[in-house]
Amino acid sequence: MSGLFITLEGPEGAGKSTQISRLYERICKQGWTCTVTREPGGTALGDRIRRxxxxxxxGEMAARTEILLYAASRAQLVEQVIQPALERGEIVLCDRYLDSSIAYQGYGLQCNLSEVRTVNMMATGGLLPQRTYLLDVTAEESEERLVxxxxxxxxxxxxxxxxxxRVRHGFLYMAQHEPKRYQILSGKLPVEDVTNSIWTDLVRLHQQLEAEEGDR
Incomplete structure (x- = not known):
């Protein structure tokens, strides 16, 4: 069976890590195999780049340096962790992926969006998730949570x-223009409600994947 690639995105403090932990627990209870990873990092080399x-x-490193370092970490993660797990038929849960570079370096730092996309499509070999859950919070809410x-x-x-x-605007813009891949969830909702919403959709995706495999 082919794997299922799921990413969680959103501003700082939106609750991505919490949701990934809760989803991983439910996935394991179903007896499904799951790999959890994060960005930047997820590999020995990537963790060094993350630091x-x-x-x-x-300091304030050059914007292009930042873009390329994130892409380098991502390339290693896809090659070493994500792609092998998908080939084994696993569910992959990733805390951030290339959409974060578009949001943070493209929109946040106001870099050339086309360049950011091109660099990251090269880094990932064009690999995109089947579903991206965007946990949305305002800049004020994000700051409060970090405090x-x-x-x-x-x-x-x-x-x-x-x-x-600008980062939040970038995420919302991408989500609104890729409705088949993205689902927007309010980060202000109770944690359990967010988990249940994601879980319902994830189970449907898994069932759909199984049905497609059965038809082949």
Whole structure:
């Protein structure tokens, strides 16, 4: 059976990691095989790049440098983790993927969107998820959650409010223009409600994939 590639996207503090953990638990209870990963990182090389990208001491690196570092981490993750898991027929849950680069570097840093897309399509070999769940929160809500979390802010989180507002706009724009792949969920909803909404759709996708495999 072919694998199922699922990504979760959204602004900082939207609840992606929480939802992935909850979904993984439900998937395992169903007896389905699942690989969970994240971006940037997910591999030994990617984790080293992640530390460089998120470390406040890295300063304001050039936008193109940032684009290429994220793409390099992503290329390694696809090659080493995501593609092999899909070939084994697993469900892959990924916390962020190439849409984050379009939102953060394309819209947030106001880089050339075409260039960002081209670099990332090359890095991933054109691999796109079957479903992307966008957990949407405002820049104000995102900031409040990061404060409540209490951890020191990373290099990206420390950027100005206007940057994060552009990021959110970018995510919503992509979701509205790819309705077959994206589902938008309010990050303000109770955690269980968000999980249930995603789970209902994920089960339907899995059943659809099984039916397609049966018809071959």
């Amino acid at each position: 460089l990208l998120l470390d406040p001491e890295s 409540q979390r209490g951890n020191a802010s990373d290099r990206i989180e420390q950027r100005e409010k206007a940057f994060h507002e």
